[in-house]
Amino acid sequence: MTAESVLEETFSSISPAEFFYRNKQMAGFSNPTQAVYTVVRELVENSLDACDTARQFPDVQVSVSNPVSDEVVITVSDNGTGVPHEQVPDAFGRILYGSKYSSRQRRGTFGLGVTMAVLYGQITTDSAALIHTRPTNNEGREYRVLIDVQKNEPIVDSVQAKPRETPGTTVTIHMRGDSLRSRERIIEYLRLSAVGTPHAQILVNITDDFKDSFGPYDELLPPLPQDNKPHPRSADVELLRRIIKSSPTKSLEELLVNSFQQLGRKRASKILNFLNFSSRTNVSNLSRKEVALLSDGLRKFDGFGRPDSSCLSPIGKESFVKSVQASTNSEIIDYACTDPSDCDGFPFIIEAVLATGEMFPTGKVPSLYRFANRVPLLYDPTEDVFSKVIRQLNWTRYGLDSGMRVAVYLHFCSTRVPYKAAGKQSIASACNISEEALTLLRYLGRSLRKRVRTKRNAGRAERRMRKFESYFETIIESAASLADIDHFPDSAHMVKSLFEVE
């Protein structure tokens, strides 16, 4: 098996750069339209992450130009941390270069996004990516970076000092693409990015035909999520073995207590007892079978509380409501948020805003706007777990009728979003994500029904009041004419006060 044709071919390692060069569509580069969209997206995502880390209100500028027929130039500039100079080559010229064990929510995670943009520019136009960055406490420099695809190594074509007033980064990618067809998607993406990051301002200029600014919708700088210890349920044998390797002299109990959240001394020794391990066993003495047994025990133990969610950064009720309202000029029906849950030990929260407004289309199901770690997801909606769940509900039962314009904004926050593909367009139906989303949507459905009823009742009361008014007028007029008076009191005011009696 596998080595099918070893007799005739040479087999060897394929570098990650080579893999994604061969399979561009998996990283969001299916066609020239999507390619432009994906490059904008990856650069903006990185910029917003950099601003969050710098604790700055993001000021991101996006420009898309089209100097010659099918060549597109994309420039994204930010006021974030800047990239430390020693990191620039790898961060932009090595596919799958990233933080080893990050365990807090952020937009980019794979070390794949911005390098794919560099790679795509290079293979379609043979141009280097231009990176102008100034880290805090350092000078500004401009780099021209390419990738050696076969080796997956950065090639720094040139580097020179170039002043920059404040810290931040500007990246320019020359690529083949279709700026005209990708235009609507880019605008939609940036508009929704400002909704997902309400404290950001995003300026956009597309071929000088379209200029606009989105956000900020809120003045609140959200707290930076914390790096947490892993949840014991995420301890597959691979992770356990790594942890053991890093502290080979510890006792089993110490190791558990020090390495994981949710494991105090009491609970750790309870689990170890149950699994017939001695708490004092030196971890380096564990056999492979015992490590597997321990992993299985931690995974199956159902006494853990909700995972620590300080590593997550939900948009939050106030900000989310503000940004949806302001960006769509809509009326908010409700906001809701699940309790922290976990998928294989990785914590997640889903939050949602239900809104109604003229800009949303009518339909049997509310329009769905999907977000993952504050990033709007635009492509591949039908396979997404949220799209599936929203269609499972009978929205007519919740009072949605065909003339209504309702939308749901769903935001999935996690330290590990189970994207279906490296292009990060849709979320897989992993663990209990769909159950949690379903509970959330049912809650919002009930809010919708309440709203519809209140409106309907308000309408009924209004109609009753009008009728009362007309009767009252007749009575007052008749009474006045009987009493021979020609000025009589304002009946409307009287009726209104009648209906205001609690």
Place this chain on the structure above:
Amino acid sequence: MTAESVLEETFSSISPAEFFYRNKQMAGFSNPTQAVYTVVRELVENSLDACDTARQFPDVQVSVSNPVSDEVVITVSDNGTGVPHEQVPDAFGRILYGSKYSSRQRRGTFGLGVTMAVLYGQITTDSAALIHTRPTNNEGREYRVLIDVQKNEPIVDSVQAKPRETPGTTVTIHMRGDSLRSRERIIEYLRLSAVGTPHAQILVNITDDFKDSFGPYDELLPPLPQDNKPHPRSADVELLRRIIKSSPTKSLEELLVNSFQQLGRKRASKILNFLNFSSRTNVSNLSRKEVALLSDGLRKFDGFGRPDSSCLSPIGKESFVKSVQASTNSEIIDYACTDPSDCDGFPFIIEAVLATGEMFPTGKVPSLYRFANRVPLLYDPTEDVFSKVIRQLNWTRYGLDSGMRVAVYLHFCSTRVPYKAAGKQSIASACNISEEALTLLRYLGRSLRKRVRTKRNAGRAERRMRKFESYFETIIESAASLADIDHFPDSAHMVKSLFEVE
């Protein structure tokens, strides 16, 4: 940008094994049900490829057992080439290890499938993969292989001689999974695998409750597809630069003629003239700009003929029709096949069978069975290009009414299938794939309409004949009674012969 939190974290390369360990769902491991299905699929795919290379009628045996609660053991055995011993560690223990420049159709391509199965087994049960293989002209050996995830390197836990009567390979994976829920999918997958590879026999045993055998449906061993030179349209700057590097002393014209299909001396010099290149330029003297210009010129030149399709292996009319018919006991309406086309220079063909039968469900659109390089695709149908295209047509116009049971089998063959994700579940809408599929489906739609009309007309003729018969009988009887005869000729036979007059 990018290096968001360099201040607090260490950044480094993430090995491909680490990437897919972190993002299992991208490789088809979203949940325990899909995981079992994916492992079966990857092993069977590899086995069928190995048998094709060996020019053997595939005899593949699949066994799924469930020794303890949530542990599943999957064994797949074949009579293929066997794996050369020096290749075993890398082929099973290194993610992204594969043939560097394969340019013929095969099922597996990424060097990702079987190693992902090994990795998944390892991280869920800490078990090594068991590989028992005997290459042609060599002895049989059994290996226990694990993967060093952080380094992406194979670990050979043990190896020992173990006789095997004939060449071939048996792989056993211990993993966590759900064999009960994945059962239907596995059976469906194997049933359809025998349709896609009609000369294969596939035996299956699932936990001793289900035992069956699928195929062979045909006695024909398909020709092995050829490795072709690349199409000039696939010459992005990366490929051009590699080709130049491998023959730095050639002239530009020589390089083009020797390296690409579709480029004879005449056409090559025509293109070079048009781009203002001298045919005699030594390729190592080309500047980066010139390479980009050449790539652009080759990509845009529209005078190429259809790509050479000897690198492809369509199932073929006779075999495809036989396998669909035999596996479903259905009636075939038509078979059709597109001319060879290309996507960024990679040739593709789409072939299709339209069938009707009791086992297909009714509906407004025919049931769709998708195949890519003979492999059935079962998951994620809605985002697939074929699913989108089949819904674009108004099948009622082609005579499909709600009571009919019709199915379309669509087979995409290419040297590079643009899968949307590494799990290889659906094909992206790249290049002109959807246009080609649409043309093919319209053709089949017309076949369906013809068939429906013929049936309807046949019904009408039948009814008319019956009426004629009854008139004839009356006339004959009256005539006979008038003539005082009590035996008269068989009218049905007479009428039938009347209707047979052309």
